[in-house]
Each structure stands twice: as structure tokens, then as C-alpha cells.
Amino acid sequence: MLPLVAIVLALVVGVIVLESVSYRALDRIPSVATEEFPEIDRELLGKFSSFDPELGWCPQPNREKQKDTGDHLPGEEVRSVVTYSTDEYASRVCPARDRDEDAALTVSTYGDSYCFCREVDNDETFQHYLAQELDTHVANYGGGNYGLDQALMRLERQYPDDPTDHVFMVVTASSIARILSVWKHYQEFGNILAVKPRYVLEDGDLERVDSPVDEKEGLLDLESKADFLREHDFHYDHWFEPHFASRPYATDFLEKNEHVRYAAYTAGKELERRLGRSVPGIDFDLAQTQSALRLERPRVRYHERLFDTHEFLFDALIEEFVDYADEQGFEPTFVMVQQLRYATYESEHGPIYGDLLDRLDDRYDDLTTIDMATHLSPEDGDVESLYVERGEGGHYSPETNAEIAEVLAEVVAERAIAE
Template structure:
């Protein structure tokens, strides 16, 4: 009898250990949610200095910030800390050209955080664009770009406005709390637009002040109702017991966990393990885990493009009202590159249709202009970066395309 009891206890012990290890592994998987309302402590909240009650977050004026891009191996000196600064308008500083109120040409760019180029120093695309056009270029990087434009433009008007978007913009406009679509992004709570009887209406952010983030669970009903992703993405990817089954459900889960464990081991040893680049392997595993999200975003363009179109119409109408030239620029992200190489753009012929619909709008599909010499699309992005941030060389190419577009429009006028 005792041997059987011992065996049973051993099996239970192994099962418990597997559950604990699996849960910890799942917590680090970018494609799995393990908690709906992770704790937000005051220390984390204190670091959220860019909180904005209207837009969720917004760069502060006259600030200098630093970001460790992660471009170093375990035990090595942190040698790639990027420094970037904002001016009095909270635009990223443009070292190439200072503001000149008497300039013949003025340009501003709006977009998401990737377009703010937080992973490069003095090589953001707007700085190269300033050199190409010989004029100051403002860079307002924010994914609530239309809201930021309407708030910022009266203070900093320009002749041309480039709205730089990505395919993931279709996802962002349906989101209220980013955690429901990007698990772990728990500080990002924002307003969003909806279509009501063909008209754009704005749903205000459920968060009035930064302190409200400490008790988001009290706003659960509002978050779940207004955020499209709660039902359609968060719940289907929410891990439940037994966690071991969720971890083993996909081979890629196990591979990602193994690469993460390898990186942890290197960190403890203070040196890299020869024979495998765990950082690169984890990045590629992440891209494979992202494939279902890419297909999902493709479906969103099929089902929710009217809202995207309506927001472009808001931009065009605002341009008419204020008298500037609007340009919509679609830039590719690494997560979509492999899929789109096989299937074409997930947004289809959206840009062509926008061109036909709005006479005063210029559109640019940057994917048609960015062709790496080595054929490796990863080379377009910052090494060991977050995947959506372009390298200095790519920023220079983007700037050249934008400069040619601005020059061409000036000739037409």
C-alpha cells in the first residue's frame, strides 16, 4: 500500500510543479492572458509621467528621456541607451532645423509611438525629412493621432500634415484598454470613436485621473462593453487551469518558454551561451505567435473598415477647415511582413480607394518603397528592438519618399 501512496504523492507533486512552472511560463507569453486585472502599484504609476486625462498618454513638453533599447547581451555594458527630447509643443525635437515662423514651407507628422522613433537618437525620420526639405518638421507621435492633431494644430499650424499609420491602426481604433489586445499593457486606457448611424461619435476615456488606474476593476463593466477586444480577443486567449494543458497546446508556446528560460540563464551567468542567440530566437518565436493576430487584423479590415474610413474623412474635413495638405502614410510593421509577402497587404486596396474618394488627400504605401538589399525585412528595423521601430537607414528612406511627395504637391499648387 505504501508504495502506491508514495507514487500517488509523487504524481501529485509533479503535477503541482508542472502547474506552477506552466503558469509562470504562460505569464511571459505575449499571446496568452493570465489575469484580467493585474495589480498596478503606486511605484509603477509614479513612473507614468506622460499620463494625459484626454488621450491616455502624451509626451510632456521640454523633456529629455532615455530608453534602453536592449541592444546588448547579458553581462555586457548597456551601450545603446537612446536619448530623445521634446520641445515646448511636446513635439520631438528636430535637430536638423529649428522652427522658423517665416519659413516658406512647414510640415508636421502625427502617428503612433513607433513613428515617434523612440529607439533611435538623432536619426528619426522627421529629422531626415527636415534636411531633405530644408525646414523644421514637427513629430507628434501618438496612436490617438486625430485627437492629438485637433488639439495641437491650432498651436502649431503647418502647411502639410502627414498622418503616419500602420495596419495595426485598425486594431487601435477599436480599443479602450490596451491590455485586452496587448496583454500586460495595463496603463493604456484611452477614448475611442464609434460609428452611430454613419456618424463618428467619441466615447470618452473611462479614466479621469491617473489615480483611477489603481482600481480599474471597478470600471470592469464599462471597459468590457466599450472595448471590442474583451469578447473577441481577450477571453479566447485567457488561460485557465490546468495551465499545463494551455502551455502544451501549441509547440510554439514551449519553444518561446525555452528561449525565455535561455535568456534568463544567460542573465544569471552574466555571459552568453555559445551556439544559440536566444534573443533572436525569441524574437522570431514572437513573430510566429503573432501570426494569428495578423490574420485577425486582416479580418478587422473586412469588418470594421467603415470606422477607419470615417476617421480619414475626419482628417480630410479638418484639413479643409484649417487649410493644410493632408497625407496618409501606411508604413509596414515587422509582424505583418512575412504574411503580407505571401498574401499581399492585409488592408487590401484601401489606399487606392481613399485616393479615389478624397480629391485633396495624398496616400503613400511605404511598403512599396522599402526593399532591403539583402531581402531580409528584419534589417529595416532597429536590431533587437520592439519590431515596429525603424533603423536610421530606413528612417532616411522614409524621409526621402515624403520629401518627394511634398515637393511634388508644391509644384502642382
Template sequence: MLPFVALVVGVLAVVIVLEVASYTSLKRIPSVATEEFPEIDRELLDKFSSYDPELGWCPQPNREKQKDTGDHLPGEEVRSVVTYSTDEYASRVCPAKDRDANADVTVSTYGDSYCFCREVDNDETFQHYLAQELDTHVGNYGGGNYGLDQALMRLERKYPEDQTDYVFMVVTASSIARILSVWKHYQEFGNILAVKPRYTMENGALERIESPVDEKEDLLDLESKADFLRTHDFHYDHWFKPHHATFPYASDFLDDAEKIRYALYEAGIEFEKRTGKPIPGIDFDEAQTQSALRMEQPRVRYHERLFDTHETLFDALISEFVDYGDEQEFTPVFVMVQQLRYAKYESEHGPIYGDLMDRLDDRYDDLETIDMARHLDPDDGVESLYVERGEGGHYSPETNREIANVLAEVVDEDR
């Protein structure tokens, strides 16, 4: 009897250890959700300085922040700290040129983090280079994680106090998912502070659904708003639930070799951090980045399907942009840029947004469109367009300079 009991206890101990290890590993994998409502504590909430009751979040005026991009190995000197600064308009500063009410031409840009130009300094953004090309200030109203919907909302709020002749709307293809989102956690696991408004189509017209978070304090109890979030966020049923890991966790973890590889790379990174010494022969950061990109491919294919199923909503938002341009008498320019995960996929399969750009050209005489993928074609692979390390592969200073040249042509042709 005792040997049998010992065997049972041993098996249970192994199972418990395996479950704990699997759960711990899954929590660190960005393509897996382990909790629907992770805890948001007071300390985390206090750090959320960009909270905005109307837009969900928004860059604040007169701020300066330095960010370590991670472009170094453990024990090495920090080589890449970038500075993000905003002016009194909450636009990222444009070192090349101050605002001038008497300028021959005025330009502003709205969009997501690729418009804001994350991971590069203030004087390495495409707005800085564009200002040099045009000899005029270029406003930068990009917002991290913004979709086309939030970018439009910010444009309509900000434009009356900073009017320009040209407005460039610069977004990535992930906008198709972001415009269907109310709580980013349901599609970008772990992005738990990002609750936002969105638009839906009702009887052929846009209808705005306001954010359920009226005050920053409401984020401490999002579970009380579960019914609203689940109902109005498209991704709850179509992305979150299929990727929500539940007990037994070992089956979710061990059934996917890529998850195991990612966890091993994570362990290597943690070991290097604790010891302060790099392990020779392998770049764990690069290996983990490549692993994450491979796990991102199902998300890219999911977004590709969304362009088929929600074309009407995306087009309606573009129409809103064009109509607002006509009302305010500026030239609207829509610019599609690529995240690294899309660039690698699209280099083999074609654009996930299909014929969107051609369709917009045919539909709107007053809209200029730029598909940046058609202008950026490096000989040494798409990865060379992006910063080498860091938060997720934003464009490098050299690429931002090329983008500025492309955008400048639109303005120069009208002069």
C-alpha cells in the same frame, strides 16, 4: 495502503509543480493572457509620467529620456542607448532645423511609435532627415501605441498652436485594432496602464466614447470599471477571452510547441543574465524574437479580418482627417508604414489592409496617400529595414532616411 498514498502524493506533487511551471511560463509569453485585471501598484503608477486625462497618455513637453534598446549580450558593453527628447510643444526635437514662422513651407507629423521613431536617436528620425531635405522644421507628434483615433484627437488639440502647411498622418496597420480598443490589455496583454477614448459609428456618424479614467488614481481600481471596459472594447470578446489561459494551465502550455520553445529561450536569456556569460552557439534574444513573431501571426490575421469588418469606422476617421485639413487649410497626407510582424506576413500574402490605399485615393481628391511598402523593397529581406534588436522592430536610421526622401517628394511636387 501506504504505497498507494505515496503514489497519490507523488502524482499530486508532479501535477502541482507542472501547473506552477506552466503558469509561470505562460505569464511571460506575450501572446497569452493569464489575468484579466493584473495588479497596478503605486510604484508602477508613479512611473506613468505620460498620463493624459483626455487622450489616455501623451508625450510631455521638455523631457529627455535615455533608453537602452537591448542591442548587446549579457556581459557586453551597452552599445545602443538612444535619446528621446521633446520640446516645449511636446514634439520630439528636430535637430536639423528650428521652428521658423517665416519658412516657405511648414510640416508636422502625427501618428504612432513609427511616427515618433522609437529605437533611434533624435537625429536619426525621418523628421530630422525630412527637415534637412526641405530646409524647414518638421514637428513630430507621434505617440507610442497610438491608433488613428488618438492621433486625430492629438492633431485637433495641438494644431491650433502649431499650424503647418502639411500634416503627415503616419500609422501602422495595427491602427485597425487600436481604434476598437478602450483598454489595451484586452488586445496587447500586459499593457495595463493604457486606457483610452475611442470612436464608434452611430447612425452613420462618428461618436466619441470618453475614457472611463478621469484621474490617474482611477487606474488603481480598473476592476470597478469592468462592465464599461468589457462593453466598449471590441477585443474583450473577440481576442482576450479566446487567449485567456485558465486552470489547468498545463494544457494551455503543453499543447503548443511554440510556447514551449519561447519558454526555453526565456530560460536561456535568464541564465545569461544571472551568470553574465553568453552561451556559445545560440543567440537566445534572436531566437526568442523569431518565436514571438511566429506567435504573432494569428494576431496579424485577426487584424486582417478587422479591415474587412470595420472598414466603415476606419474610413470615417480618414474622412475626419480630410475634413479637418479643409477646415484648417493644410494638405493632409496619409502614410501607411509597416511593423515587422506585418512586413513578414505581407511579403507572402499581400497587404492586410487590402485595397484601402487605392480606395482612399479614389474617394478623396484632397488627400495624398503613401503606402510605404511600395517604396521600401530591400534586396536582402524586409527584416533589414528594422533595428536589429530591441523593443519590437522599428525602422532603422537608414530606412528613416529613405522614408524622408519619399515624403519630401510630396512637398516638392507642390512647390
């Protein structure tokens, strides 16, 4: 009798331990949601210096931040601290050329973190290189995690204070998901501070749905706005719910081998951190990044489907951009760039946005479109070489930014000839 009791107790303890370990592992896997409303404490809220009641968040003027991209192993000297600086307009600084009100040519850029040029220094952005090419200041109004919708909202707010001859709208294909979002956590699990406005189409016209949070303190009680968030965020039903882990957690954890691999690499990184040195024989940071990219494949396919089902909203936002250009008298250019997770997928399957740019070319005579993937094709097919090597991963390297600048400079030159 006693051995049976001992066996039962051992099984119960084993199940409890397995559930606990599985939950902790799932909580660290980026493709799994474990809570709908994670706690936001005041310390975290205090660090959210970019809160903006109109846009959700926005770079602030006259700031300088240094960011450790993680481009080093435990015990190594930190080699990749990058500096992000903004000027009085909240544009990222352009070291190559100062602003000149009397300049014969003026250029500004709007978009997401690829426009902002995350993970590189101020003098390694494509705006810096473009300013050198054109011999004029190039404003950088990129915003991390922005969709085409927020980029347009920022353009319409900022342009009257900083009008330019040319405006480049630079976004990644993930914009198709971001324009359907009001709370990033429902599609980018753990991104809990990012509450935003969005547009919807009513009888063919764009209608703005304002952010439900107009004061930063409101982020402390998002659960009270649950009905609004669930109703207006497309991803709640179509992405969050299908990826929400529930008991038994061990089933969700063990159902995919990639979950186990990611957890193992994460544990390896934690071991290196505790030891203060790297473990010989395996690069846990690289292995974790590659595992994360594999876990991202379902999200990329999800975004690919969104271009089939919601291209009408994306097209309407482009039309708003073109109409605003006509109203203000600037030359509009739309630039599609690639996140690393798309580049690796699209190298095998083709662009997830299909014939989007061809359709835009046919529809708008005054809009120039650039599919940057067609200009950034390494001869050896190694698309990962276009991006920073380690750290957060997925943003373009300084060398790639220099190539982008050359492409954009050609657009400006061609338009000058056409005039």
C-alpha cells in the same frame, strides 16, 4: 500499500509543480492572458509620466529620456541607449532645423510610435532627415501605441498652437485594432496602463467615447469600471476571452509547441543574465524575438479580418482627417507603414489592409496616400533588414528612416509644382 501512496503523492506533487511552472511560463508569453485585472501598484503608476486625461497618454513637453533598447548581450557594453527629447510643444526635437515662425514651408507629423521613431536617436528620425531635405523644421507628434483615433485627437488639439502647411498622418496597420480599443490590455496583454477614448459610428456620424479614467489615480481601480471596459472594447469578446488561460494551465501551455520554445528561450536569457555572460552556441535574444513573431501570426490574421469587418470606421476617421485639413487649410497626407510582424506576414500574403489606399485615392481628391511598403522593398527580400536589429525590435532603422524622408520630400515637392 506504501509504494502506491508514494506514487500517488509523487503524481500529485508533479501535477502541482507542472501547473505552477505552466502558469509562470504562460504569464511571460505575450500571446496569452493570465489575468483580466492585473495589479497596478503606486510605484508603477508613478512611472507613468505621460498620463493624459483627454488622450489617455501623451508625450510631455521639455522632457529627455534615455532608453536602453536591449541591443547587447549580458556582460557586453551597452551599445544602444537612445535619447528621446521633446520641445516646449511636446514634439520630439528636430536637431536638423529649429522652429522658424517666418519659414516659407512648415511641416508636422502625427501618428503612432513609427511616427515618433522609437528605438532611434533624435537625429535618426525620418523627421530629422526630412528637415534636412526640405530645409525647414519638421514637428513630430507621434505617440507610442497610438491608433488613428488618438492621432486625430492629438492633431485637433495641437494644430491650433502649431499650424503647418503639410500634415503627414503616419500609422501602422495595427490602427485597425487600436481604434476598437479602450483598454489595450484586452488586445495587447500586459499593457495595463493604457486606457483611452475611442470613436464609434452612430447613424453614420463619429461619436466620441471618452476615456473612463480622467485622473491617473483611477487606474488603481480599473476593476470597478469592468462593465464599461468590456462593453466599449471590441477585443474583450473577440480576442481577450479566447486567449485567456485557465486551469489546467498545463493544457494551455503544452497545446502549442511555440509556447514551449518561447519559454525555453526566455529561460535561456534569464540564465545568461544570472551568469553575466552569453551561452555559446545560441543567440537566445534573437531566438526569442523570432518565436514572438511566430506567436504574433494569429494576431496579424485577426487584424486582417478587422479590415474586412470594420473598414467603415477606419474610413470615417480618414474622412475626419480630410475634413479637418479642409477646415484648417493644410495639405493632408496619409502614410501606411509596416510593423515587423506585418512585414514578414505580408511578404508572403500581401497587405492585410487590402485595397484600402486605392479606395482612399478614389474617394478623396485632396488626400495624398503613401503605402510605404511599396517604397521599402529590399532587393534580396530581407524585410527584417529595414528594422533595428535587436532590442525591442520592429521599428525602422536610421537608414530606413532616411529613405522614408526622401519619399515624403517628394510629396512636398510634387504639391509645390501642382500649385
